[in-house]
Amino acid sequence: MMNLKTYVVENGVQATEIIERLEGEGCQKDHIYLFAHDSDRSKHLTENTDTRHIGLKEEGVFDKVANVFRSRGDELRERMTSLGVSQEKANELERELDEGRVVIVAH
Template sequence: MNSTNHAKSYAKVVNNGIQAVEEVNRLRNSGYLRDDIYVLAHDGDRTDRIADTASANEIGIKEEGMFDALANVFRSRGDQLRTKITSLGFTEAEAQFYERELDLGKVLVIAGKE
């Protein structure tokens, strides 16, 4: 990965919110901290619900940086998602792949250890 902040980022695409919660719990049981686990869905409200249920995080200003977070107001949802994914150390190509999976209704679980 190309980010120094999240050099050991891990990502898994799951089919639904239930699987996302299960994956978050698995990651927590394997040693990841709550602050290091993120969930992302194509729909922002769905992301909120899954993050709340799983006790995981959403990707926000802390991860993206102020400029990207503000710029996301003017970006398409696909561009927003790719920016969020790359902010956690993934390449643009990886972000495009994951964004296409989110377009299909899947959920992305990301864990990064700093």
């Protein structure tokens, strides 16, 4: 089983600090994923921190298509569980996203 780490931060500056620390510990950027509830904010932060976008490899074709019909919260929880986050932890993290925080998942 992979060593999964999750972090909740308030903003992009804190996210960058965590990502830099993870890299310093030997974590590769293609194993770091960043989540924000607002899809534009998520895209902006992912681009600015050069972290990984969840694609077909992580999600699978079925889930990728299903996410078109899901709410943003459902989509985010599904994406986190596709990385190995438990359903219970994904629910907890999604509540943090609802409050405007940023979630980082690394393995």
